[in-house]
Amino acid sequence: MKFKNPFRYSRIHNTGSNPRGFHPSQIKFYIFLMPLTFLMLLPIVFIFSHAFKPPDELFAYPPRFLVTNPTFRNFTELFSRMSNSGIPVSRYLFNSILITLLTVVTSVLVSSTAAYALSKKRFKLKQTLFAINTIALMFVPIAVTIPRFLIIQRLGLIDSFFVHILPALAMPVGLFLVKQFIDSIPNEVIEAAQVDGASDLWIYWRIILPMIRPAVATIAILTFQAAWNNADTSTMYINNESLKTFAFYLSTLTATSAGANVVAGQGIAAAASLIMFLPNLIIFILLQSQVMSTMSHSGLK
Amino acid sequence: MTTQENPRKLVFQRWLYHEGNAYAFLSPYALMFITFILVPVFLAFLLSFTFFDTIQPPEFNGLKNYITLITEDDIFMRYVIPNTIQFAVIVGPGGYILAFLLAWMLAQLPKIPRTIFALILYSPSMTAGVAMSVVWQTLFSGDQNGYLNSLLLSYGVVQEPIQWLQSPQYLMTIMIIVVLWSSMGVGFLAMLAGILEINPELYEAGSIDGISNRFQEIIHITIPSMKPQMLFGAVMAIVSTFQAGAIGVTLSGGNPTPQYAGQLIVNHIEDFGFLRYEMGYAAAASVVLLLMVLFFSRVANRLFGSES
Numbered sequence: 001m002k003f004k005n006p007f008r009y010s011r012i013h014n015t016g017s018n019p020r021g022f023h024p025s026q027i028k029f030y031i032f033l034m035p036l037t038f039l040m041l042l043p044i045v046f047i048f049s050h051a052f053k054p055p056d057e058l059f060a061y062p063p064r065f066l067v068t069n070p071t072f073r074n075f076t077e078l079f080s081r082m083s084n085s086g087i088p089v090s091r092y093l094f095n096s097i098l099i100t101l102l103t104v105v106t107s108v109l110v111s112s113t114a115a116y117a118l119s120k121k122r123f124k125l126k127q128t129l130f131a132i133n134t135i136a137l138m139f140v141p142i143a144v145t146i147p148r149f150l151i152i153q154r155l156g157l158i159d160s161f162f163v164h165i166l167p168a169l170a171m172p173v174g175l176f177l178v179k180q181f182i183d184s185i186p187n188e189v190i191e192a193a194q195v196d197g198a199s200d201l202w203i204y205w206r207i208i209l210p211m212i213r214p215a216v217a218t219i220a221i222l223t224f225q226a227a228w229n230n231a232d233t234s235t236m237y238i239n240n241e242s243l244k245t246f247a248f249y250l251s252t253l254t255a256t257s258a259g260a261n262v263v264a265g266q267g268i269a270a271a272a273s274l275i276m277f278l279p280n281l282i283i284f285i286l287l288q289s290q291v292m293s294t295m296s297h298s299g300l301k
Numbered sequence: 302m303t304t305q306e307n308p309r310k311l312v313f314q315r316w317l318y319h320e321g322n323a324y325a326f327l328s329p330y331a332l333m334f335i336t337f338i339l340v341p342v343f344l345a346f347l348l349s350f351t352f353f354d355t356i357q358p359p360e361f362n363g364l365k366n367y368i369t370l371i372t373e374d375d376i377f378m379r380y381v382i383p384n385t386i387q388f389a390v391i392v393g394p395g396g397y398i399l400a401f402l403l404a405w406m407l408a409q410l411p412k413i414p415r416t417i418f419a420l421i422l423y424s425p426s427m428t429a430g431v432a433m434s435v436v437w438q439t440l441f442s443g444d445q446n447g448y449l450n451s452l453l454l455s456y457g458v459v460q461e462p463i464q465w466l467q468s469p470q471y472l473m474t475i476m477i478i479v480v481l482w483s484s485m486g487v488g489f490l491a492m493l494a495g496i497l498e499i500n501p502e503l504y505e506a507g508s509i510d511g512i513s514n515r516f517q518e519i520i521h522i523t524i525p526s527m528k529p530q531m532l533f534g535a536v537m538a539i540v541s542t543f544q545a546g547a548i549g550v551t552l553s554g555g556n557p558t559p560q561y562a563g564q565l566i567v568n569h570i571e572d573f574g575f576l577r578y579e580m581g582y583a584a585a586a587s588v589v590l591l592l593m594v595l596f597f598s599r600v601a602n603r604l605f606g607s608e609s
């Protein structure tokens with residue numbers, strides 16, 4: 001054919017996977033995705049809108065989805081409240097922040113050191129241990145709540161601050177993702193450092209950790225979500241009110257809302273929901289490109 | 302002799318040095334893994350052969366728990382197992398196929414719209430549980446003030462407000478919708494990344510080999526080239542499906558769920574373990590649950606594993 005297609009370049013690069021720009025063939029995907037994502041977004045929009053509703057809008061009939069006169073009243077009311085046992089709400093929030101921070105930092109360290117060993121060190125049990133961790137990807141924590149409870153009781157961790165953190169550190173997905181990511185670092189980099197007399201700790205701290213930032217961001221997000229949203233630990237292992245988390249406090253609000261507390265609790269429950277949700281969203285937006293680059297190493301063979 | 306032994310000793314020392322370091326690096330994780338995963342699984346297995354009420358020490362009673370579970374536990378056989386299978390089959394493979402198709406569609410778009418869509422699709426999965434219960438309880442509220450009821454009433458679809466979360470008829474459907482809504486999690490992101498990683502030359506080669514439409518392309522090129530991510534996604538889908546089992550209790554506000562309509566195996570375990578203190582019996586149900594997860598993962602492995 002003599003006629004040179006003027007769209008030749010754009011056809012190759014704008015159709016198929018990972019296109020560079022827009023192409024009419026993409027319209028059908030937009031037509032499908034836009035209504036679907038709109039529907040999926042509604043509950044999220046609702047969290048935002050509901051939290052800022054004044055009382056007359058919360059209980060308006062017919063109910064209105066979006067807020068018309070936004071107010072911070074629900075938030076000020078939330079923070080001026082005490083729980084039934086006299087603990088101020090800010091205490092729960094403080095606990096949650098501290099626990100989440102500590103869990104994320106320790107989990108990153110614990111998973112990445114183990115992943116370094118499993119990826120780059122040579123030792124006999126290496127394959128076996130990694131295989132065990134891979135099987136543990138299928139582990140469903142909720143299935144063993146009872147034996148876990150017995151162990152935590154036996155270890156004297158009931159009512160201890162650390163019970164919030166320690167079980168969260170055993171995260172097979174985290175170790176798996178970091179290990180796969182470290183696999184992509186060429187051995188030569190490490191060998192060169194070894195020739196220069198670098199210790200393992202130095203290699204881990206100065207070479208591996210800086211090179212696996214995306215994977216670190218990913219486990220940080222996964223741990224963050226697990227720790228921040230965790231109400232079960234407070235319910236099952238903590239009797240001391242002042243050691244419980246914000247997620248737990250929110251769960252007490254919703255559990256009672258089925259009954260008599262529905263009028264008093266709605267506004268503050270909505271405000272608390274938004275406080276629960278927002279940090280998840282912000283952190284994921286900040287780190288999403290790192291997460292995607294980790295996920296490309298996530299294959300399970 | 303010394304010249305022979307010395308290098309040997311050196312080799313041994315170096316070996317010890319390296320292995321020692323490896324185990325040192327592994328040990329914090331290994332310790333947590335053993336304490337909170339390995340031992341609990343093992344203990345669940347052991348307890349399942351005992352009668353244990355947490356007050357008296359466990360008493361060995363052989364297979365009695367399993368036999369009771371299968372032959373005498375009316376609720377387990379009539380509600381829990383059918384519910385769990387129904388829930389797992391729709392949410393597991395359903396959510397998984399949906400996640401793959403959405404990931405594939407997103408991969409066909411340029412980076413910026415793709416990122417925005419991916420963020421919207423992923424964000425429900427990070428709100429799991431507590432934060433969302435307020436939203437669902439308000440949207441599906443049983444009085445005329447509930448958003449869904451109000452909407453349906455105003456269009457005359459229903460004449461009376463429906464007790465969505467309290468009626469056995471609707472609870473399961475709502476559970477499935479809610480869990481599907483939040484099922485675009487880590488597995489979805491992994492599959493999206495997997496599709497984007499595929500070498501574009503493969504598609505060009507495919508079109509030369511006579512692949513003419515996108516569907517053939519998915520079956521013959523996309524899926525085979527990203528089997529590892531497909532398997533990872535499948536395992537994540539299975540785990541999150543069974544892990545999501547508590548949703549019925551969260552939505553309806555109590556265990557057991559109304560007329561056991563939303564009772565899944567996870568709730569049954571909790572019911573017997575923490576409400577009736579029959580820990581041995583609950584452990585047997587836990588073992589059944591773990592075996593179910595293992596079975597489904599085997600199936601996924603057959604489909605996408607590298608041995609086949």
